[in-house]
Amino acid sequence: MPLRAARMLAVRxxxxxxxxxxxxxxxxxxxxxxxxxxxxxGVEAPVREARLLLLHALARPVGTLLDRAEQVLAPGxxxxxxxxxxxxxxxxxxxxxxxxxxxxxxxRDTLIPRADSEAVxxxxxxxxxxxxxxLDLGTGTGCLLLSVLNALPSAWGVGSDLSPAAAALAGRNAxxxxxxxxAAFLAGDWAAPLTGRFDLVLSNPPYIPTVDLGMLMPEVxxxxxxxxxxxxxxGLDAYRRLAEALPGLxxxxxxxxxxxxxxxxxxxxxxxxxxxxxxxxxxxxxxGVPRALVLGFPRGPMKKRLxxxxxxxxxxxxxxxxxxGRLPGPQDAQPRASSRGRRGGQVAQ
Ligand SMILES: C[S@@+](CC[C@H](N)C(=O)[O-])C[C@H]1O[C@@H](n2cnc3c(N)ncnc32)[C@H](O)[C@@H]1O
Numbered sequence: 001m002p003l004r005a006a007r008m009l010a011v012r013x014x015x016x017x018x019x020x021x022x023x024x025x026x027x028x029x030x031x032x033x034x035x036x037x038x039x040x041x042g043v044e045a046p047v048r049e050a051r052l053l054l055l056h057a058l059a060r061p062v063g064t065l066l067d068r069a070e071q072v073l074a075p076g077x078x079x080x081x082x083x084x085x086x087x088x089x090x091x092x093x094x095x096x097x098x099x100x101x102x103x104x105x106x107x108r109d110t111l112i113p114r115a116d117s118e119a120v121x122x123x124x125x126x127x128x129x130x131x132x133x134x135l136d137l138g139t140g141t142g143c144l145l146l147s148v149l150n151a152l153p154s155a156w157g158v159g160s161d162l163s164p165a166a167a168a169l170a171g172r173n174a175x176x177x178x179x180x181x182x183a184a185f186l187a188g189d190w191a192a193p194l195t196g197r198f199d200l201v202l203s204n205p206p207y208i209p210t211v212d213l214g215m216l217m218p219e220v221x222x223x224x225x226x227x228x229x230x231x232x233x234x235g236l237d238a239y240r241r242l243a244e245a246l247p248g249l250x251x252x253x254x255x256x257x258x259x260x261x262x263x264x265x266x267x268x269x270x271x272x273x274x275x276x277x278x279x280x281x282x283x284x285x286x287x288g289v290p291r292a293l294v295l296g297f298p299r300g301p302m303k304k305r306l307x308x309x310x311x312x313x314x315x316x317x318x319x320x321x322x323x324x325g326r327l328p329g330p331q332d333a334q335p336r337a338s339s340r341g342r343r344g345g346q347v348a349q
Contacts, residue, residue, distance in 0.1 A: 028068040030054060034081045041085040049090060053080045056094055087218035100147035104173045109165035110140035111228040117204050117259055119285040121147045123292035124200055124257045127280065131155050131199035135249060137190050137242065138162075140228065142170030142183070144202045149179050155200075156182040160193055162227060190241055197251035204259035205238030207231040235261055239268050243275035246295065255280060256295040265290035 031050050038046035055064055057077035083093050091097040091112045097104055099113040100121050106112050121144060124131075132155050136145035139159030149157050161167045164187035174183040186193045208229045213221065220229070231237055239258070246256050256277070260268055269279045278298040285291035 024071040024073045026068065027054070027066050027070050027072055030072070030074060030077060031066075031068070034077070037081055037085050041087065043084060043087070049084060050081070052090065053077060053084065053093065056080065088223050089219045092223060097141075099141075099143045101150055102143070102146055102173075102177055104141045104143055104146070105169060105176065106141055107165070107169050108223065109163050109169055109225065110161065111204075111224055113141055113143035116285045116287070116289070116291055117144065118147075119283050119291040120144055120202060120204060120257050120259045121151075123281065123283040123294055124148055124202055124255075125151055126283075127255045127257065127294050128200050133157070133196070133198045133251065134200045134202065135191070135194070135196075135198040136160070137201065137203040137245075138205050138228075138238070139170045139185060140166050140204075142173045142185065144204060145170070145183060146173055146177055146179055148200065148202065149182050150177060158184050158186065158194065160186045160188050160190065162189055163187065163225070190238075191245045191249055194249075196249075197254065198249055199251055199254050201246060201249050201254065201256040202258075203238075203242055203256070205231070205242060207235045207238065207259075207261035207264060209233065209235040231261070234267075235264065236267060236271065239264075239271050243271045243277065246272075247276055247297075250297065252297070254296065258293045258295065260291055260293055262289055265293070268293055 031047075031054060034050035034053065035046045038049055043049055051066065052062065054066065054074060054077055055062060057074040057080060058072060080093050084090065089112055091106050092108065095105060095107075097106045097113050099115075100118050104113060124144075125148065129152070131148070131152060134145060134148055134152075134155050134157035136142070136148075136157060136159040139145055139161045142159050145157045145159045149155055159167070159170050161170065167185040167187045170183075170185045171180070174180045174185070188194075206227065206229050208216070208231050210230055210233055212235075213226065213230060216229070231239075242256075242258065250256060258268065265282060269282075272279060272293070272295050276298070277295045279293065280296045281292075281294040282290050283292040283294070
């Protein structure tokens with residue numbers, strides 16, 4: 001039996017959390033049972049998580065004080081604790097995750113946004129606070145693109161993801177954040193569905209070497225899609241594709257900000273340089289790990305740089321603001337008409 005399946009079977013859900021509870025019970029008893037079950041399952045912060053789940057079940061805001069003697073009917077609490085005992089991530093149980101300035105819907109279709117990735121947003125806003133055209137490759141929940149658009153009111157952007165369900169999720173998040181008129185999402189293979197050039201290209205690609213996937217915490221290994229994690233034999237497959245594509249996606253003066261995995265701060269810059277790009281900066285995350293790699297064209301005569309950039313000849317309307325004077329928008333990054341199955345751009349908004 002595969003290791004992961006064996007681990008799933010080995011998790012025992014305590015009987016009190018196996019059935020829905022229907023009678024009101026004191027908060028103290030509910031919390032005590034939940035804390036014990038979560039601790040036994042190896043959850044790191046059982047007290048905090050039990051409180052969070054109970055508040056969620058009671059539809060009370062985070063931070064509300066609970067009266068331990070209060071008798072409550074907490075529909076769904078038992079089922080939520082049972083899910084957490086099986087090491088399902090809190091964010092998936094709550095259905096939401098805070099990221100940068102936004103609160104986003106999450107699902108099993110893509111990665112739950114991580115605090116580490118906020119370094120990409122910070123680096124992008126520092127590098128191009130004037131960006132108008134933003135592209136996010138492997139957008140997932142849309143967390144990177146939507147955070148940047150929320151901070152830059154004149155910008156518009158496009159996000160792509162191989163998973164149509166992830167692209168649809170990002171579209172829902174754009175609507176919920178009031179950013180749908182400045183964001184569009186496409187399903188496709190990296191930039192294959194698109195033509196055009198951008199001031200900012202963001203990406204947090206899958207970067208975990210395949211052999212390391214089995215060593216991940218159960219929250220990740222058993223509940224997040226391999227497509228969002230697996231970077232191939234050396235973890236660099238996606239960076240090779242991105243390095244190849246970026247010279248054809250960046251506008252003059254444009255920058256790309258890529259999230260790096262731990263220990264990739266030399267290999268990924270080397271791939272980028274080999275593709276004709278320059279390393280402009282490398283920002284650490286809050287833990288001090290080099291996390292956000294900022295790339296651009298090397299300094300030099302503009303004509304020479306652009307001549308060397310693959311795909312320049314196919315530059316389309318996205319580079320120019322329309323003569324009509326209307327504000328350019330995601331519609332200006334043109335989905336490629338294609339009959340190549342999943343590589344064809346499918347607007348998911
Ligand atoms: C590490 S997750 C990042 C998601 C989100 N940008 C974030 O920072 O939380 C990588 C994302 O890339 C997507 N992906 C993987 N391979 C892809 C490909 N060939 N083309 C486009 N997206 C891809 C996955 O579906 C996943 O949503």
